[in-house]
Amino acid sequence: MLRKPLLVLAIASALVACSKESKEPAKPGEQTAQAGAKGGPKDKRPSQLQVAPEDVLTVRSDTLSSGPVVTGSIQPERKADLRAEVSAVVLQVLKENGEPVRRGDVLVRLDETAIRDTVASSDEAVRAASQALDQANRQLERMKTLRASGMTSAVGLDEAEVRRNSAQSELSAARSRAATARQQLSRTVVRAPFDGIVSERKVSAGDTATIGKELVKVIDPNSMRFQGRVSADSIATVKLGQKVNFRVNGYGEQQFAGVVKRIDPAANPVTRQVEVVIELADSAQPKVAGLYAEGRIDAQSASALMLPEAALVKAGDSAYTWRIKDKTLNKVALVVGARDPRTGNVEVKQGLVAGDVVLRSPTSNLKDGQKVEMPAARVASVASAATGAGAVQGK
Template sequence: MLRKTLLVLAIASALAACGKSDKEPAKPATATAQADAKKDGKPVQLLVQPEDVLTVQSNALASGPVITGSIQPERKADLRAEVSAVVLQVLKENGEPVKRGDVLVKLDETSIRDSLMSAEASVRAADQAFEQSTRALDRLKTLRASGMTSAQALDDAEVRRNTAQSEVSAARSRLAAARQQVGRTVVRAPFDGIVSDRKVSAGDTAAIGKELLKVIDPTSMRYEGRVSADKISTVKVGQRVSYRINGYGDRQFTGVVKRIDPAANEVTRQVEVLVGLTGEQPRVSGLYAEGRIDAETSSVLMVPESALVKSGDHTYAWKIGAGGKSLVKADLGIGARDQRTGAYEVKSGLAAGDLVLRAPNSSLKDGQAIVMAAPKAQAQALASVGNPGAQGK
């Protein structure tokens, strides 16, 4: 009984092995050849698609001095207290938009209101004294015409009238100043913008000159950069500027040189250059920015960074050899990097029209055999010719 059971199991195992061998496809000869080539240390033949290569060609390389600085609004206002008073209310917070004339801060006007009432009373008293002195002068003129008063009395009355008139003018000036002081207890937005920095809260004591808050116009951003003094001779108004802003990743911004400061900084020996923004503008001020002024443009061979391989101090690229049958390791002389595209200038090692791998990997070898795949359109056309029935499907 045991012998029969073992015999049945052996037969079942043999049938399962046969079925498995029938289901598994045979390995292609190319895979076997590649495996043998790897064992022997020979370069493996590589299939290269048209999209895997690029043609080296000349492009415009813009070069110029480096510019560093920050993004700042052209229209900004530091609103400060013009009277000494206690802060009653702050109506806007950081980041809130404001319109011109909107009330931002209210200060206590109690003591200033008392000064205004005193000035108004002084104006009324001065007006009354002026009216009385005018009537007295008119009476003395009548009496003088009839010879009933002296010329000295008339002169004295005229002096008193002039003095009263001066007092009226002085009182009205004090009244205007008092009204102006009362108006200064209400701080308003000078233009449309955004509150960028709130400095006080309700209950704070605002002395004269104390900063209350800042308002900026986010639509008036500009790049306030600095250029080394030894490079300033190449900078001209109207030149294009390409730069990146800290906080915006790899996004590229552009601008135009608007103004060059006529004096260098005494400490850093750098010259300030104002750049007007073009295209998309950042909405946050104070961010650090760094870029390059396109002072000169030349036509040079350019290769994207993805096609370059760096090994220590050497840089090379994988070039398609003559006839398109093998790879050639081309040692390169690299120049400046184009800030706009990220491509590098190739000074030596490649020529215009050479084909290089767009994104090589680390397993490639010099002299490795390759097969250039036909373009997809050509491959489809060849397939349709070889199989006419496929066209009707």
């Protein structure tokens, strides 16, 4: 009988305690925790993304060029390797590496002492031969007069003619030796054959220059061209006049353009590559010879959807991008193709169509289905400025 009154008292005390807890105000920390628990599902929704016009781009078709790779170096078309044509000591070198020269400028002077003595000796030989010829001519005329009067024989006249002919031959030989000596004397002064710059100086004052020794090299920096090599497997696609885009080591990402000017008819027997000469089409040419260059010949071209590499996100072997459609951000898987080495853009085979709007440089905190807000361009200020300008003109 006592169990029922005890049970009723326990239930009553429990109800009183519950009513007190409901009346006591909650602590600040507990209130924040409750509010966070209630608002938790709402925070999981993606926040709205604000995008500026410069953060997006429109996918368009572009020309995708493909062709064989060409590698080689930049070389001048006009170059001269000046060598010694006489044996002499180098007296003076007037130009250094990198200095510009004009056609006819003196580059190197050689010792001319011995050659000048030879010139003087040959000139004396010419004078002697000339005097001998004059004497032979007078003797011949005398013999002709005597022969006409019958005072000499025909044999004497013939001998006079032989002496005259021999004197003529000796004079011609002396003049030839004198001309050769003067030519040798002129070769002691080495001059620039055309306008250009000195690319390499091979000798210094005091060196002994033998015949054939390299003295100095001169190149024309305005005649640079790309001398490259193409694999024999791809040479069938290379034609004269095809465009070439290439980069030069030392000029960073700067692109140079040219056209195929010449294709060698024979492949290299060791490398099995065919040399091609590419004429530079840009006015801004590399001015340094010997630099390594690599590019691609535009042997084939086709229209394709192109996307900058920065707009792609790669995850392993797959790639995707973020497309904005109906003010909603969508993650779109892509099937990409070749990369255009000229622009760095990548061909998009599947996933996008022309006119789609994508993020130019997506970040890693984007969410699929996220709402996008794109503020309108500030055209009103431009229009007001134009109206103000019209008003001023109207005044």
